[in-house]
Amino acid sequence: MERVIAYVDGYNLYYGLRSKGWKRFYWLNIQKLAQQLLNPEQTLVQTKYFTGICKRPDDKRRRQSIFLDALKTLPDFDVYYGQFLSETIVCRVCGHISHNWDKFHLRKILLEFFVHATVESMVL
Numbered sequence: 824m825e826r827v828i829a830y831v832d833g834y835n836l837y838y839g840l841r842s843k844g845w846k847r848f849y850w851l852n853i854q855k856l857a858q859q860l861l862n863p864e865q866t867l868v869q870t871k872y873f874t875g876i877c878k879r880p881d882d883k884r885r886r887q888s889i890f891l892d893a894l895k896t897l898p899d900f901d902v903y904y905g906q907f908l909s910e911t912i913v914c915r916v917c918g919h920i921s922h923n924w925d926k927f928h929l930r931k932i933l934l935e936f937f938v939h940a941t942v943e944s945m946v947l
Contacts, residue, residue: 826857829857833874
C-alpha cells in the first residue's frame with residue numbers, strides 16, 4: 824500500500840472557492856475529499872492544512888476559528904499557521920496613504936508548506 828500525505832493550502836482554497844461563488848463548499852471535509860482522490864492502492868496517512876488566521880473582521884475570524892476547530896477533530900489532521908504581512912497601499916492619484924487599504928499577504932506559511940512536502944516526499 825502506498826502511503827500518501829495530503830497538503831492543503833487553505834488560504835488559496837478559500838479564495839478559490841470564494842472567487843467561484845462556491846460558498847456551499849466552505850465547510851468541506853478536506854480529509855474526506857483527499858481520501859476520495861486516492862487510487863485503490865493508496866492510503867491517506869495524514870492531512871496537513873496550511874493557513875493564516877484572519878484578524879478582522881471579527882465575525883470572519885470567529886467563523887474561521889470554528890472551522891479550524893472542527894478540522895482539528897479529524898484523525899491524523901494537522902493545522903499549520905502562517906502570518907499575514909501587511910503592505911500599506913498608496914493612492915496612485917493623490918499619494919494618500921490609508922490604513923483602510925492595507926493589503927495582506929501570507930508569506931512564511933508557503934515556505935513551510937513546500938519544506939514539509941519536499942522532506943516528506945523523500946521519507947514516504
